[in-house]
Amino acid sequence: MANFYTDNPIFKLHLNHPLMEKIVKLKERNFADADKYDYAPQNFEDAMDSYDRVLDIVGDLSGNIIAENAEDVDHQGPRVENSRVVYADGTKKNLEACRKAGLMGMSMPRRLGGLNFPITPYIMAADIVSRADAGFENLWGLQDCAETIYEFADDAQKEKYIPRVCQGETMSMDLTEPDAGSDLQSVMLKATQKEDGSWVLNGVKRFITNGDSDIHLVLARSEEGTRDGRGLSMFIYDKRNGGVDVRRIENKMGIKGSPTCELVYKDAPAELVGSTRLGLIKYVMALMNGARLGIAAQSVGISEAAYREALQYAKERKQFGKEIINFPAVAEILSVMKAKLDASRSLLYACSRFVDIYKVYDDIAKERKLEVEEKKEAKYYSRLADAFTPLAKGMTSEFCNQNAYDAIQIHGGSGFMKDYACERIYRDARITSIYEGTTQLQVVAAIRHVTTGTYLNWIKEEQTKQVAAEDENVKATLDFMTQQYAAAVEKVVGEKNDQLLDFMARRLVEMAGYCVMGYLLLDDAQRDEESRRSLHVFVKLGEAEVAKHVNFIENFMPDQLSDYLYK
Numbered sequence: 001m002a003n004f005y006t007d008n009p010i011f012k013l014h015l016n017h018p019l020m021e022k023i024v025k026l027k028e029r030n031f032a033d034a035d036k037y038d039y040a041p042q043n044f045e046d047a048m049d050s051y052d053r054v055l056d057i058v059g060d061l062s063g064n065i066i067a068e069n070a071e072d073v074d075h076q077g078p079r080v081e082n083s084r085v086v087y088a089d090g091t092k093k094n095l096e097a098c099r100k101a102g103l104m105g106m107s108m109p110r111r112l113g114g115l116n117f118p119i120t121p122y123i124m125a126a127d128i129v130s131r132a133d134a135g136f137e138n139l140w141g142l143q144d145c146a147e148t149i150y151e152f153a154d155d156a157q158k159e160k161y162i163p164r165v166c167q168g169e170t171m172s173m174d175l176t177e178p179d180a181g182s183d184l185q186s187v188m189l190k191a192t193q194k195e196d197g198s199w200v201l202n203g204v205k206r207f208i209t210n211g212d213s214d215i216h217l218v219l220a221r222s223e224e225g226t227r228d229g230r231g232l233s234m235f236i237y238d239k240r241n242g243g244v245d246v247r248r249i250e251n252k253m254g255i256k257g258s259p260t261c262e263l264v265y266k267d268a269p270a271e272l273v274g275s276t277r278l279g280l281i282k283y284v285m286a287l288m289n290g291a292r293l294g295i296a297a298q299s300v301g302i303s304e305a306a307y308r309e310a311l312q313y314a315k316e317r318k319q320f321g322k323e324i325i326n327f328p329a330v331a332e333i334l335s336v337m338k339a340k341l342d343a344s345r346s347l348l349y350a351c352s353r354f355v356d357i358y359k360v361y362d363d364i365a366k367e368r369k370l371e372v373e374e375k376k377e378a379k380y381y382s383r384l385a386d387a388f389t390p391l392a393k394g395m396t397s398e399f400c401n402q403n404a405y406d407a408i409q410i411h412g413g414s415g416f417m418k419d420y421a422c423e424r425i426y427r428d429a430r431i432t433s434i435y436e437g438t439t440q441l442q443v444v445a446a447i448r449h450v451t452t453g454t455y456l457n458w459i460k461e462e463q464t465k466q467v468a469a470e471d472e473n474v475k476a477t478l479d480f481m482t483q484q485y486a487a488a489v490e491k492v493v494g495e496k497n498d499q500l501l502d503f504m505a506r507r508l509v510e511m512a513g514y515c516v517m518g519y520l521l522l523d524d525a526q527r528d529e530e531s532r533r534s535l536h537v538f539v540k541l542g543e544a545e546v547a548k549h550v551n552f553i554e555n556f557m558p559d560q561l562s563d564y565l566y567k
Contacts, residue, residue, distance in 0.1 A: 005059025130301025211261025
């Protein structure tokens with residue numbers, strides 16, 4: 001029997017990170033629920049045991065049900081009948097298994113039917129499910145939309161909708177339109193308030209993941225005569241009320257089990273979330289940050305699947321009288337794949353821990369006034385979460401695509417055939433660097449933290465940590481990479497040329513990514529011997545990538561921009 005949690009010891013390393021004790025105690029309010037719910041933990045050890053047990057269930061379902069159904073789901077896919085989505089047979093089985101196991105609404109409070117898990121073990125579950133079937137993770141992972149209802153909806157809405165999510169109803173976030181993709185301030189779906197104060201929605205949404213879900217979060221234009229983000233509000237649409245038809249399901253390259261829908265709203269009843277005019281500038285920004293962390297988890301899960309398929313094939317495939325894993329050219333590809341995978345996972349969970357702390361402080365602030373030190377700490381982790389989220393989404397999705405590419409390469413001609421899982425994994429991987437904000441948009445979000453020093457200041461904190469003697473040389477390399485990165489930032493910013501900064505942003509963000517991920521792996525290696533090999537391989541790779549970008553920046557003249565730009 002396969003178990004995608006227990007067969008991967010690295011999860012225990014990240015689950016038992018030293019920061020988890022602070023996260024758990026804050027999340028559990030010093031275990032105040034212990035006397036109210038028989039399944040609430042009594043102490044930190046009890047909480048960690050609970051996470052471990054649930055992740056074991058996730059790993060079991062992923063290895064023995066979701067992964068087993070993945071190929072059939074990819075071939076069958078969903079379909080539209082009478083303006084409704086009909087899931088593939090395997091998808092129905094997956095959803096039912098997850099409902100029966102109580103794996104919906106994992107991060108929601110117990111009083112609303114959830115497990116009250118921190119973000120980190122929930123993201124770990126998303127990582128595991130994604131390895132089994134990235135398309136299904138899109139359906140299961142959209143339970144995260146309940147977080148937005150919990151943060152911004154009124155009490156009546158929370159009590160109405162969140163228990164339904166915890167019981168297994170599905171969600172979607174209806175943002176994109178035919179003429180509003182990444183540019184969400186161009187959304188034109190119309191929200192009209194009736195005389196009795198209720199709202200109805202009219203218009204079209206496109207590229208909506210799981211668009212025939214039970215509960216929708218919808219971005220719509222509530223203010224007449226506006227055309228920018230200040231005229232947009234957030235609404236909840238309940239499928240039980242009718243008014244939305246599925247016009248079609250997109251015929252996609254990958255993640256084919258996840259229905260991507262075009263929706264037609266016709267006087268669809270809806271409920272306003274929070275205040276009008278804050279839909280994009282506040283609520284969607286929070287929603288998208290959660291979604292981007294989810295896509296980072298999906299990317300890591302796909303990377304894991306790609307690496308394992310490549311490794312297994314390389315061990316079994318013989319050429320010229322020996323297994324191809326024994327050829328240095330193949331061994332190098334596998335080593336780099338593993339290093340990128342481990343670095344991605346370290347970045348993912350560092351980010352999730354930062355998100356955990358700032359979110360729990362936000363929640364506590366609704367119950368009582370934060371102490372001065374708590375406010376300071378909340379601000380610190382909020383800034384880190386804001387900086388690490390686009391970095392995590394951007395770097396892990398790019399590495400995911402690279403690992404899927406290399407998995408095909410190791411399979412050779414066989415990898416091009418549908419007989420092997422790596423062909424499906426390759427197709428599934430491609431979307432990760434596109435949806436929920438392209439890599440280019442992640443660079444736009446991250447560059448502010450390059451120029452203001454968020455990444456560099458965090459790195460300086462990491463540089464003060466003691467490391468094992470055998471890691472001193474690799475730490476010296478990372479320190480030198482950081483010096484190169486800081487000098488490159490200073491050079492580009494010093495030009496005081498916004499167009500040049502935009503042009504160089506990708507290179508600067510990638511340099512930050514290689515440095516940050518290197519230090520994270522260095523920290524992992526102090527607690528886990530198995531991480532040391534990936535540390536050394538990744539830093540060697542990062543050293544070369546940083547040097548490449550430094551060379552380009554140092555030898556680039558601003559007047560050369562015209563060679564690259566189109567008019």
